[in-house]
Each structure stands twice: as C-alpha cells, then as structure tokens.
Amino acid sequence: MKINKKLLIKIVAIVVALSIFVAVPVYSQFFIISTDFPTDKQMDYIKKVLQVAKVYHIGKYSYDELIDMMFTGLFKSLDKYSEYMKPQQAQDFTQSVSGEFSGIGIQIEKQEDYIVVVGVFDGTPAKEAGLKVGDKIIAADGKSLVGKTTDDAVKLIRGQEGTTVVIDILRDGKTYRFSIVRRKIKIPVVEYKVLDNNIGYIKLTQFTQGCSNDVKKALDEFDKKGIKNIIFDIRNNPGGLLDEVVKICEYFVPEGPIVTIEYNTFKDEYKSKNNNAKYRLAVLTNESSASASEIFAQAIKDRKVGVVIGTKTYGKGTVQTLVSLPETDTKKGYKAKVTVAKYKSPSGYYVEGKGVVPDIEIQDDSLSQFGPDKILSLSATKKFKKGDMDLEVLAAQQRLFYLGYLSSWTAKMDDSTVAAVKKFQKDNRLYPSGVLDITTQKKLNEKFSEFVKSKYVDKQLERANQYFKTGK
Incomplete structure (x- = not known):
C-alpha cells in the first residue's frame, strides 16, 4: 500500500511562517564593498528591455512592478537558494531563523478554502484563549480569510506586541469569536527526555537563534543524571543559523575542526575548543535533514564522536546571507538572500548534491517519520x-x-x-x-x-x- 506523501506532508507538517518542508539556508552575516558596476551601455540595455515589457505587454504594469519581476527572475536563475525578497518576505524569513515573532502562537495551513489551525503552542495567547487544532479561521479583525492564502492570514494575525486581534473561527459547525492580545512568541525547537538504559534523547527541529542554549539546558539535565550516551534527532530539520550549529557542535566535538566555509576569495575555519568531549552520540537523519543539520551530522561522523543512523540527508552544502538592498522612494525594506559560500567537513567532504551518508543505514517508515x-x-x-x-x-x-x-x-x-x-x-x-x-x-x-x-x-x-x- 503506497502512501500519498505529498498529502501526508501537507497535512502533518508544521507550518509557521514561511513554507512546508523548504530547507532554510545556513545563514551568516556577510558584507562586501565593491566598485564593480554595470557599464552605461549595459544599464541602457536594461532600461530599453524594461520599456519593451511595459509598452508591448497586454498587462498594465508599472516600472516598479517590472523591476520586481526582473530581479525575482535574476536571483532565481543564480541558484535554487538565492532569492529577491519583498519586505514581508524578508521579515518572515528573518523571523523564521530567529525563532521569534509577535503573534498569538498557532501553526496554520490552508486546507481546501479554509485556513486551519494545525498546532497551538503551549504557554501562548492562543492556548490561553482556547483555540484548538482543527479550528477553521474564517476571519481576522473582520476581514474574511475564506479562500485566502496562509500569507494573507499571517499578515492579519501577526502584529505589534501588546495589540489585539479578533479571530473568528468555525468549530463543529458553530462560529466563535476570540479577542487575543499578541505577544512575543518563541517557537519551541528543542525536545529532550531520558530513555531506558539511561540514554538521553534530544530532538532539534531547526537551528534557530538561541537553540544552542536550549540544547545546553538539556545537557545540564543529563549531566545531573550521569548520562553520556545521547541520541540526537535531526530528522526533518531543514537547517538554520551557522553560528548556532557551530555552538552545538562544540558541545560534542573535541578540540579541532568543525566546518570550513569557503567564499570566493577567502575561507572561515570554525574549530572546537572543547578539551573535555564527554558524550557519545547517535545522530538520527533522513532525507529532510538539510543544511546546518548536515554540518552537524558530518562533523560528528568525521570527528568520530558518534555515528549517523538513518537515511542519506538532503545534500545542501551552501551558505546564504541576507543583504539589504538600496532604498528609494518606492522601494524600502527589500532584501536579497544570496548564496555566498560552500562548506566542507573536517575530512574535506563537500555535502552539496551528495548529502551525509549514514554509518548505519536504516530506512524510515511513514509512521516513524511523521509520527x-x-x-x-x-x-x-x-x-x-x-x-x-x-x-x-x-x-x-x-x-x-x-x-x-x-x-x-x-x-x-x-x-x-x-x-x-x-x-x-x-x-x-x-x-x-x-x-x-x-x-x-x-x-x-x-x-x-x-x-x-x-x-x-x-x-x-x-x-x-x-x-x-x-x-x-
């Protein structure tokens, strides 16, 4: 019996702000000052091509709209991770890797014509107000969300901390109205527990800002119980921040290399200073473990402080950075996510296009992957x-x-x-x-x-x- 994987992913995936099952790039702070500009003839060519599109096409597009289209295509053509971002896209992306946003604390997904709640975070305004999984959000602040996209819903539901949003939901054929005060929401990404035989278990769903601190809390608890053997689960972890994965690697990797980031003209070598590496790891991976997850898994494998168990990972071995674009009267808050480097592991292995090959290959079934x-x-x-x-x-x-x-x-x-x-x-x-x-x-x-x-x-x-x- 064959599972409809697309539908399964659509239904059970956690949807927070950006999209389902898209690998979030390893992200770094990076800036270059350059005097390399197009020539006057090249700029003149661009102007004339834009004019052709504006004058000849049946649609009525402004030059601002055509410029957006042009740069959207340009960055998309560079590689599959680079992207031209409008202000809201840039804000959503930044929030996704920071792990924080101002809202009510729900996970949403479009199902048929409805925006449906598929998750409610503990300790959030939504949980306190009584929103439930399966609730259909039909309006926010009096504006209908029936037939709208998740982006439309996010724009209405999120907002400044301390402000109120009025949510109308459909539940079991009846409508209910909730007035909810927005707060800062931190997306929980770390789960830990102690298994039988005094084995520690940590599940990390994304390398967001500050997640290394949460991992450290888990390790402190394990230390109190004398736990040295740890299962580190990064299945379905799409990646995240470079600084965070390096910090987490340092908890486990002994003194020496973690990863090398290779830019066009220079490279950054990240090394561990840990002279008391005391844990033994089993890292769980699958085909949706990507980017920063792969840095972690390959470092553990190369430095021989544990084994990788599962299936081959996604194979994203590049680094992106977010660059603020020049502002004009009509263009403010635009950014470009650009691929600026590739990375290699301590053994010199390049993950891009190949993925991390597990030491012990075990196929996953749909139940254990999605739960x-x-x-x-x-x-x-x-x-x-x-x-x-x-x-x-x-x-x-x-x-x-x-x-x-x-x-x-x-x-x-x-x-x-x-x-x-x-x-x-x-x-x-x-x-x-x-x-x-x-x-x-x-x-x-x-x-x-x-x-x-x-x-x-x-x-x-x-x-x-x-x-x-x-x-x-």
Whole structure:
C-alpha cells in the first residue's frame, strides 16, 4: 500500500511562517564593498528591455512592478537558494531563523478554502484563549480569510506586541469569536527526555537563534543524571543559523575542526575548543535533514564522536546571507538572500548534491517519520455520508489508511472511502451502511490506538538504542 506523501506532508507538517518542508539556508552575516558596476551601455540595455515589457505587454504594469519581476527572475536563475525578497518576505524569513515573532502562537495551513489551525503552542495567547487544532479561521479583525492564502492570514494575525486581534473561527459547525492580545512568541525547537538504559534523547527541529542554549539546558539535565550516551534527532530539520550549529557542535566535538566555509576569495575555519568531549552520540537523519543539520551530522561522523543512523540527508552544502538592498522612494525594506559560500567537513567532504551518508543505514517508515501523534483528531461528534467533505473525514481516512482499508486521502466521502467504511464496519460487527457515523468513528479511534501500540516502531530510534547497548 503506497502512501500519498505529498498529502501526508501537507497535512502533518508544521507550518509557521514561511513554507512546508523548504530547507532554510545556513545563514551568516556577510558584507562586501565593491566598485564593480554595470557599464552605461549595459544599464541602457536594461532600461530599453524594461520599456519593451511595459509598452508591448497586454498587462498594465508599472516600472516598479517590472523591476520586481526582473530581479525575482535574476536571483532565481543564480541558484535554487538565492532569492529577491519583498519586505514581508524578508521579515518572515528573518523571523523564521530567529525563532521569534509577535503573534498569538498557532501553526496554520490552508486546507481546501479554509485556513486551519494545525498546532497551538503551549504557554501562548492562543492556548490561553482556547483555540484548538482543527479550528477553521474564517476571519481576522473582520476581514474574511475564506479562500485566502496562509500569507494573507499571517499578515492579519501577526502584529505589534501588546495589540489585539479578533479571530473568528468555525468549530463543529458553530462560529466563535476570540479577542487575543499578541505577544512575543518563541517557537519551541528543542525536545529532550531520558530513555531506558539511561540514554538521553534530544530532538532539534531547526537551528534557530538561541537553540544552542536550549540544547545546553538539556545537557545540564543529563549531566545531573550521569548520562553520556545521547541520541540526537535531526530528522526533518531543514537547517538554520551557522553560528548556532557551530555552538552545538562544540558541545560534542573535541578540540579541532568543525566546518570550513569557503567564499570566493577567502575561507572561515570554525574549530572546537572543547578539551573535555564527554558524550557519545547517535545522530538520527533522513532525507529532510538539510543544511546546518548536515554540518552537524558530518562533523560528528568525521570527528568520530558518534555515528549517523538513518537515511542519506538532503545534500545542501551552501551558505546564504541576507543583504539589504538600496532604498528609494518606492522601494524600502527589500532584501536579497544570496548564496555566498560552500562548506566542507573536517575530512574535506563537500555535502552539496551528495548529502551525509549514514554509518548505519536504516530506512524510515511513514509512521516513524511523521509520527502517529500528528494524525488529525477524530472527535466522533457528527456523522458523514457519501459526498461530504470535512477535516473529520480526513482524520477517519488517515486511520483507515493505517489500518489497511484505504490507499489515499481526499478529505471527501468518495466511493473508495464509503467502500472502506463498509468493510471496516463489517469486520468489526457494525452495520455496514458506509455512513461514517459516531459509533464507527469511535471504533476507528479504538482500533487505531491498538494499532499504534502494537505496530508503531521507530526503527531508527530502536537501532540507536541497540548501538548503545552493543557498541555497534
């Protein structure tokens, strides 16, 4: 049975400000002063080409709009990571790598015509106000969000700290209104716990500003318990800030090289000063571990302070920086994200296009990669018949998929879903009506819980535990 990976990613991925499953670049502060400019003839050519586009094209575009189009294409043509950014894009990007923004603390995603809450952070205004996963945001400050994009929603929901936003949501067929005061929101990126056999576990979802401090807190707790063996999980970690990954590497890598950043005319060598490297690591990776994640994994591998377990990583071995562009009366706050360097590991390995090859290769399955805890909630409060479309239908389809009754998800009670429901009902001694009634939904929840307990095995995590037990 083959999973619809695009749909799975769309539904379960955490969406904060920028986009789903796009590798955030290793990012550095970098500035060059240059006197290299286009010639007068080249500038004249650009003017004339812009004039052709303005005069001849059927659309009515201003020169400012045409300039935006021109530079968008220019930076996109340089490489797949460089980008010309309008002010809002630049602000969103900066917030994504800083890990902080002023808002209410929710994760959102567009599903059909609705902006849907797919996550609510603990200790945030949204959590305190009572917003829930599955809520459909239909308006913000009186402006409809039905049929709008997540960017539209972000613009309305975020705002200055201390100001109030009025959110209208649709929940179980009823509308509710929440007045929520915006606060500074720090996106949690570090999770840690102690596993059996006194093994530490750290999961890092992105290398955001200050995440090294959170990792240090986890290590301090492990130190109190005498923990030396640590599983460091960077699966689905798209990367982040160069300074942060270097700091985290230094907690584990002994005195010596971590990574070398090679610019056009010079290079920066980052080295560890740690003369008491005391931890042994098992680093978990997959194909969505990218950029800064790859710097970390390859450094651990090269310096022989642990092993990499999982699947080959994404293969992004370049560094970007954010450059502020000149301002005019009509152009303010524009920035360019530009690829300025490539990096190599302590052994001289270039990750770009190749990825980090694990020491112990273990394939991941969909459950361990995305987690059954990310499956949408099935509330079992209303029934659905053929032709109905709803998030609750999607939640039921997810369960039917994992239980072996369905091969794809559509969020609609289509023919294949009705047939799957009938078979499930028959197998569980329920009346096989094909209607997704409350009794059937409760039974689905029960059977799915049994499935998770009996079948869900994180093979890569299991292999990491085995590595620490056996030493191989």
